[in-house]
Amino acid sequence: MHIRGISRDLLDLLLSIGKEQHPHEFAGVLREEEGVIRELNLLPGTTSNEHSARLFLDMMPLDTHIAGSAHSHPNGVMIPSDADLSFFPRVGGRFHCIVGFPYEAGDWRFFSADGTPVDLEVVE
Template sequence: MNIRGIRQELISLLLEMGRESHPNEFVGVLKERNGILNEIDLLPGTVGRENSASLFYDMMPLDTHVAGSAHSHPNGVIQPSLADVNFFPRTGRYHIIIGYPYGKDNWKCFTADGEPCSLDVIS
């Protein structure tokens, strides 16, 4: 699966989720269609705390369109932590981190090994 972009509506939703969850983190599973990240699934049993968010892997959808994850960093550091790098491969290949103050440029994409990855934003 080669992801080439993310829908603007999804970025807007993720930023709003960060604002609404603050000061806690949120986490969800990203899905794609035709190489475009376009949806987030919030799994039952997901827990958000000030310093972490966790989900139950048993609740992951059995879906070939799962592409990765999205979560927030309320501290504003938009870099994956060691815990993030350990989490990423379990949920897919592409991972969005949303950071405080949740403005239009307060997000980045990373690959499963924690390396930055550029994505086109698609209207």
């Protein structure tokens, strides 16, 4: 699957959820449709606190359209932590989004599973 971008609506939703959950983290699974990341799946059993969010991976959908993950960093540091680098490959997909405080328009980044920054177009 070739992914060319993320929808503006989904990106706005991720930033809004980050702001709403602050100072706790949130985490979810990203899904693509026709080459655009358009959906966020919040898995049952997910827990979060001020330092982490944990997905219950047994609740992952069996889906060939999983694009990666999204989660927040309430501290505003939008660089994958060691825990993130362990988490990304377990979720699967090639695109992992971090949104950070203060959750404004530019407070997001995408990374590959190994932590390399990835540029994605925002699709209206």
